[in-house]
Amino acid sequence: MSAPEVIPLQPAFYNPQARLCAECRVRRFALFGALDEAALEHIHGQIAEIRLAPGESLYRMQQAGQAAYTVRSGVVRLERTNERGERRILRLAGRSDTVGMEAMLGQSYAADAVACTEVMVCRLPRHLLDELTRDQPALLRDMMKRWQRALDDADEWLTELCTGPARRRVLRLLLKLSEFAEHDEEPVWLPARQEMSAMLDMTVETASRLISQLKREGVLTAHGQRSATLHMDALLQTLRDENLDAGA
Known part of the structure; x- marks a missing residue:
């Protein structure tokens, strides 16, 4: 008689959000990756999943910080607009990044957080973070x-x-955007030329000219206006050549 099959027991989660957290693909890279199943079951009722469409705001600059957010998918931009109405994009955040951490200190948000693509985030309320860090x-x-x-x-x-x-700045931006793709050869989000201008401190015309040039050189293949496939070998070689020219 053969021995009975041993079936490992799975953690028993009684709340869908706790199970979602435990099975999340980015959990081990995200803020709550250090928590065990018991802790996830304890906090499940205080974590909310939020979905944003491109262009929707997650929070606004100077808004009282009530929560931090872990990005589960998509790309979020952090930006500020000065008194003259000039916009500057400070940085981008992608999968497993945490934004809005100034809320942990009871501060207002330091920038606008806006979805660049379809975005999914988990909302981590300040009081929960205070409790957990203790x-x-x-x-x-x-x-x-x-x-x-x-x-x-x-x-x-x-x-x-x-x-x-300017050309090197655009190349470095494309390399940065490649970090937000989950798989090699996956199309990446391509900023609008106005967004590139706000990111790279250049004119819209310069950004448009350089992207068109890089398309002709085979560095990227655009799919409409807002996504592109980056050809990494060509991108890295072009960036190396640009660095050599700058150092010559």
């Missing part, structure tokens, strides 16, 4: 790492995407 030291460390990463991203954006020759 009881879960690993979570507090993870939050500090994420805050540092957001600062590093902002510094990189300033040094790599807002300085130097």
